[in-house]
Every structure is written in C-alpha cells, then in structure tokens.
Amino acid sequence: MNLSERIEFLTQIHTAWDGTEQRAALRLQPRRYVSYEYIGVKNWQSQYLRALTYTQQTQKLQFPLWHGAARLKRKAEPGGQTVHLDTDQLWAYRGCSGVMLWTNDTVGGMPYALQTIASDGVLGLKEEMADAWAAGKTVVCPLAWGVLQQEDKYTNEHSLLTTMQINVELLPGQLAPDFPQALDEFHDEPVSQIWGKDLPTQYQGSELFLTPPPWTKEITANFQRNANRLDNNSGVFLYDLKSTDPTETKEIEYVLTSRVEINNLQRFFCRCQGRLKSFWAPTWLSDVELAAAAPAGQNFLLAKWPLYWKYYSAGQRRKNLVVFKKDGSGQLLSIAGYGIDSTGERGKLYLDSPLSSPLESEEVLMLSYLCRYRLDNDTLTTDYDTVDVATMTFNLAEVTE
Known part of the structure; x- marks a missing residue:
C-alpha cells in the first residue's frame, strides 16, 4: 500500500531588480493531505470503495492516519482512559481528534475520542475502554477529520477487485485537543549528529x-x-x-x-x-x-x-x-x-x-x-x-x- 503525506504552506514572493526578495506568508497554518492506496481484495471491500468515491462528495469523514500507526506501549485495561505511546509517535497526532486501537484486519478495532495529548506519550480518552488491549500487539492509530479530494478515482481490475487511491484533505481544528508545546515544530527530538556536532543552532x-x-x-x-x-x-x-x-x-x-x-x-x-x-x-x-x-x-x-x-x-x-x-x-x-x-x-x-x-x-x-x-x-x-x-x-x- 502506497502512503504519502503532504504539508502545504502558501508564500508570496516579490523579487527586486537585484534579485533580493520580500516574502509574505499567506497561510499561517499549513494545509495537510494524506494519500493511501487501497485494494479491495474481497467483494464487499471493493463495493465499499466504489460507494465511497461515488457518494461521499463533500461529507466530513474520520480517517485513520496509517503512517502514524504504532504499537501500544503499555497494556490498556477495561475501564481505563489512557493510552501509552513512545513520545516519538506523538507528532502524527497534531490536529487529530481521535485514536483507534486496532487488533488486525479480521477483528478490526475501536475508535475513541481524544481528551488530551501529554508530552510524556499518554493519550487521554473521553470515554472508558470496554475491552483490554495487549501491549506490543495492539496497533494505535491517530484519527483525523477530512474530506475526499475531487480527483479520487478507482480502477476495476475485474468484477470483484477494485483498487483506489484515496486522497484526503484534513480539516483543522475539528474538536482536536491542544498539542503539547514541548513537542511542537520548535522542538527537535534527539538524534545522533555526526557532522558539526558542536556547532550552534x-x-x-x-x-x-x-x-x-x-x-x-x-x-x-x-x-x-x-x-x-x-x-x-x-x-x-x-x-x-x-x-x-x-x-x-x-x-x-x-x-x-x-x-x-x-x-x-x-x-x-x-x-x-x-x-x-x-x-x-x-x-x-x-x-x-x-x-x-x-x-x-x-x-x-x-x-x-x-x-x-x-x-x-x-x-x-x-x-x-x-x-x-x-x-x-x-x-x-x-x-x-x-x-x-x-x-x-x-x-x-x-x-x-x-x-x-x-x-x-x-x-x-x-x-x-x-x-x-x-x-x-x-x-x-x-x-x-x-x-x-x-x-x-x-x-x-x-x-x-
């Protein structure tokens, strides 16, 4: 499955005679897009993909951001309202209003609304969990609201199999909790530096x-x-x-x-x-x-x-x-x-x-x-x-x- 994510700003540039520039931001917050290739390997899956493209023209839908999927760090007990992740997984949750706990393609998963996102990797849920979720086996995936872009189309390989490139524009501020300032764009996570490791930032x-x-x-x-x-x-x-x-x-x-x-x-x-x-x-x-x-x-x-x-x-x-x-x-x-x-x-x-x-x-x-x-x-x-x-x-x- 092909996965891609797009972040898009908008800048106006005026160039002077000598080549110097004056630049102005026309978009303070970037627009975000995701694109996933889906293959309907079963008949009902192909039917669903065709229906999605045909009927959902301007409707707001909730989409899993599969590129941000990670393994559950600590077992989640029934009645609990917290999900634990490694902190390097949190960047994908900016602007997200929900989280999905996923077992596998057969069993499926369960969506939950997000209440808080903490910088130590703890996601707070708005409701209690009804089931237990095993650490290391459960996939945790961010959920974001978005709309299908107009260029979506599908390919019918034969009568039962349909492939589709789903292109989604994410909607900002859809009941998403505040993202921790300690992990915003001005925070770089530690990574080994082999070139100029003592140079200033x-x-x-x-x-x-x-x-x-x-x-x-x-x-x-x-x-x-x-x-x-x-x-x-x-x-x-x-x-x-x-x-x-x-x-x-x-x-x-x-x-x-x-x-x-x-x-x-x-x-x-x-x-x-x-x-x-x-x-x-x-x-x-x-x-x-x-x-x-x-x-x-x-x-x-x-x-x-x-x-x-x-x-x-x-x-x-x-x-x-x-x-x-x-x-x-x-x-x-x-x-x-x-x-x-x-x-x-x-x-x-x-x-x-x-x-x-x-x-x-x-x-x-x-x-x-x-x-x-x-x-x-x-x-x-x-x-x-x-x-x-x-x-x-x-x-x-x-x-x-």
Whole structure:
C-alpha cells in the first residue's frame, strides 16, 4: 500500500531588480493531505470503495492516519482512559481528534475520542475502554477529520477487485485537543549528529540546518544568472547585469530510517513555513582544500586551488565556511576577501578574525561554503515505505536574506 503525506504552506514572493526578495506568508497554518492506496481484495471491500468515491462528495469523514500507526506501549485495561505511546509517535497526532486501537484486519478495532495529548506519550480518552488491549500487539492509530479530494478515482481490475487511491484533505481544528508545546515544530527530538556536532543552532540570526544528504541519489543543482539578455534578433545581443550574485538551486533527496528523523525534517519545514524563512546550510561539497596547516592566530587560509579571487571576489555571497573535522566537530569561519599567495599557485582566503584554534590538514574532513537558502517549494511530500522509513525531497534556493 502506497502512503504519502503532504504539508502545504502558501508564500508570496516579490523579487527586486537585484534579485533580493520580500516574502509574505499567506497561510499561517499549513494545509495537510494524506494519500493511501487501497485494494479491495474481497467483494464487499471493493463495493465499499466504489460507494465511497461515488457518494461521499463533500461529507466530513474520520480517517485513520496509517503512517502514524504504532504499537501500544503499555497494556490498556477495561475501564481505563489512557493510552501509552513512545513520545516519538506523538507528532502524527497534531490536529487529530481521535485514536483507534486496532487488533488486525479480521477483528478490526475501536475508535475513541481524544481528551488530551501529554508530552510524556499518554493519550487521554473521553470515554472508558470496554475491552483490554495487549501491549506490543495492539496497533494505535491517530484519527483525523477530512474530506475526499475531487480527483479520487478507482480502477476495476475485474468484477470483484477494485483498487483506489484515496486522497484526503484534513480539516483543522475539528474538536482536536491542544498539542503539547514541548513537542511542537520548535522542538527537535534527539538524534545522533555526526557532522558539526558542536556547532550552534543559530547563525547570524537564522537557523543552521545541518542534516546531511544521505547521497542515496545525486544532488542536482543549477545556477540562474541575475541578468537580462538584450536581444533584438539582429545578431547582436548584450547582457544587462543586475547583480554579481547568481542564484543556485539544488534538490536533495532524504531517505529517513526512523520516526525521529521523519518528525524532525517535517518540523524544520514547518519552522520555515515553506518558502517564507531563510536558513543557513552547507553546500555539502568540498569547496576548499587546504594547501597548508593554519596555526591559531592566523587570519588566512591557503588553498590548493588558486583562482578563488577571480570568481568569488565580486559577489556578496560565498563569504562563509563551515569546517567539518574527522572527530565530528565543526567550526564556522567568515571570509573577508580572496587573494593569491606570492607563488601564484595557491589561493588565499582572508578571514574576518584570526583562527581561535589551529586547522591541520589531516584533521579536516571537508570545508564547505555555508550559504543562506530558503526552501523553493511550499509543499513537502513524505512518501512512506513503512511507518519508520520515508523519503522526502527538499528544493533549496540561494538567497541574500
């Protein structure tokens, strides 16, 4: 069964002559969508799928969010009104008004209305449970109100079997309890950090995004010149340069292998509000290769490639570096300017301030440019292989602020 979840903001962008942007949020709370592929393996199931598409045009329905399904952590007794989950499962419950306890496809399950959601993983129910639910065997699934989207359709494989891609737009604020502030989009769950683990979370007033690409797929990138082509089709043309800074856009596919990783990337997207807010991120490329060790107190770096001055001196971007070291630590450096050494064979990167600690070539894993980006899409789609394995694609556009 194919499962996907979509989070969608709306941003208006006005671009000035020199390429700088003014961005405004047109939607403070994102719209949410889910899409599931259902296969009617029995005749009554196929009949139900066809009836659902045919008759439920604008009706509000309650849908299980199967991508948020998890195992019950602690046995639920008859008469009880609490359901216990691991805390990394709670992010899927934002905006949800109910929960379903599910045994299997044959026995089915039971829906309950939610009263509270606590940050320690305890769901409070509005009514008492009539049955006992076993820990580890019972599936707990969030329930949300939504409407079927207009593009729903079904395919009849033969007279008894129907397949259907159900596309649902979730309705916000439908009797849903408050989501705990301790687990909102400004809370990242703990995850091991192997790149720049001691770097700050903020840099020059914006978030520092340090989730590395998994390189399961190549990173595609392109550059957009900030210039107008003046061409009257006579054979002669000119360029009117608006800014010396082009814009790089890149596409990174993230393959996530835990619920925590999925939650944190979705939270980051919500913090950015789609295309609205910019952030700092490495290029994740080896942009500078040290030609010699740099002792503490030195205010420049020597690089093996000599032509940084020729290509980067005129621009206002590419003025920051992030140093990734082999021990997992990191360091941020600000570039004052570019030059060349006396031999003419090595590049020289002048720093805004002297080095506080030495940089040895054998200790450095990679030096990448630290660029300011914004997301280039107001929509984030999460494609689930399982509830704990998913794929997301981030499109990044380089900006000035």
